[in-house]
Amino acid sequence: MSKVEFLGAADSTPAPRVLEAIRSSAKLVLAPSNPLVSIDPILAVPGVASTVASRRDDVIGISPIVAGAAIKGPADRLLRELGHEASALGVARLYEGLIGTFVIDERDAALQGAVERLGMRCIVTDTMMTDRARSAALAKVVCDA
Numbered sequence: 001m002s003k004v005e006f007l008g009a010a011d012s013t014p015a016p017r018v019l020e021a022i023r024s025s026a027k028l029v030l031a032p033s034n035p036l037v038s039i040d041p042i043l044a045v046p047g048v049a050s051t052v053a054s055r056r057d058d059v060i061g062i063s064p065i066v067a068g069a070a071i072k073g074p075a076d077r078l079l080r081e082l083g084h085e086a087s088a089l090g091v092a093r094l095y096e097g098l099i100g101t102f103v104i105d106e107r108d109a110a111l112q113g114a115v116e117r118l119g120m121r122c123i124v125t126d127t128m129m130t131d132r133a134r135s136a137a138l139a140k141v142v143c144d145a
Contacts, residue, residue: 004036009044022051030061034075035094059099060145063088066105089114101145
């Protein structure tokens with residue numbers, strides 16, 4: 001695989017009130033999803049990425065890669081196949097200029113400085129949502145960011 005294309009994205013338009021919702025939300029969260037096939041299709045819709053980027057200070061991303069492996073699905077493999085680093089730092093590079101805060105797992109704490117050198121605030125915490133309590137704890141970290 002050499003690239004991922006979103007056919008028709010350039011000719012599409014955001015659903016009604018989407019851009020206004022992005023503009024008026026207190027915070028925006030990019031969930032720990034595959035950046036290449038879950039987040040990028042949304043950002044490929046004209047106006048979405050630029051509107052998100054205009055709110056950069058209020059945008060929080062959560063890494064879907066922990067200790068070099070995808071939490072779920074093929075994100076790590078796709079990142080490597082498309083020439084990106086399969087790490088939290090690799091994902092941070094994809095979000096550079098788009099998000100102001102990046103949340104990475106404790107197992108990736110050594111990457112904090114490199115993420116911050118991209119111009120993002122980096123929060124290190126447990127990102128593994130394996131039960132209700134851990135999910136709530138991560139949600140609190142994100143809401144407090």
